[in-house]
Amino acid sequence: METKLTAMREILRQRRPAGNRSAPSFEEHTQHQCDAMNKTAGELEDYDCPKCKNKGVIYFVGEDGEIKCRECSCMAIRASMARIRNSGLQNLLDLYTFDRFEAEAPLQRLMKSSAEKYLEDENGGWFFIGGQSGAGKSHICTAIAGELLRRGKAVRYMLWKDESTKIKATINDEDKYDRLIAPLKTVPVLYIDDLFKPVYDDRGMRRQPNPGDISLAFEIINSRYIAGPRGTTIISSEWTMNDLQRVDPATAGRIFQRAQNYCLSIAPGKDRNYRLRRRKA
């Protein structure tokens, strides 16, 4: 091996024009060209990437000596930002930050400290918060999603009611269905907002989620459960963990197992209502 390398170096040395040892070899010239291309700034916006200088690609010299390019890791972040922008979460990210979360009441203090602890915990797994509407669940989950996004994670926002309706409508078109559901299974961080958004009957009783919703939730949750640490999931829901156990033990069990350290359920109660309290203030 060593002899081979020495022989190669000798060939390269001999290739240089005689009497001009400082002139670059063909390989050096290619590398310089490649470096120059990498130094050129691109025009992509939204996110300032020091790696690719906002071109979205990184050039390198391949084994065959040709300049090739690969996609920069910032493209996943850009795609994620675009998704969040398109989903409408963009405006929420500025609004629903940790700083803006009012954590005076014990419940809100607990919610905030759990979220902060979760973000510090490298093995944090999933984050679940269920129960009482208006307690600030979406606010705290959006703040977590925003922080993960700032850390460069690809985050996908799923507003359950809207996206589940869209996906269920494609149930007879396998390709379309797969196209819609695949990213929800594979994105590194998925934030499901308002899982099984409840529908109330005339008497104000909460209806059970329909079988279509239950099976869709299981399909997504189970894929992410199997993905292990690559399937981080943040969930807000009006259903507590106990409620979910009654809706579908298989889905609830998987959520609980992944989120057990960060699994908050808020019991009903008027004083728990964050929006109500804020309006009075």
Ligand SMILES: [Zn+2]
């Ligand atoms: Zn980049």
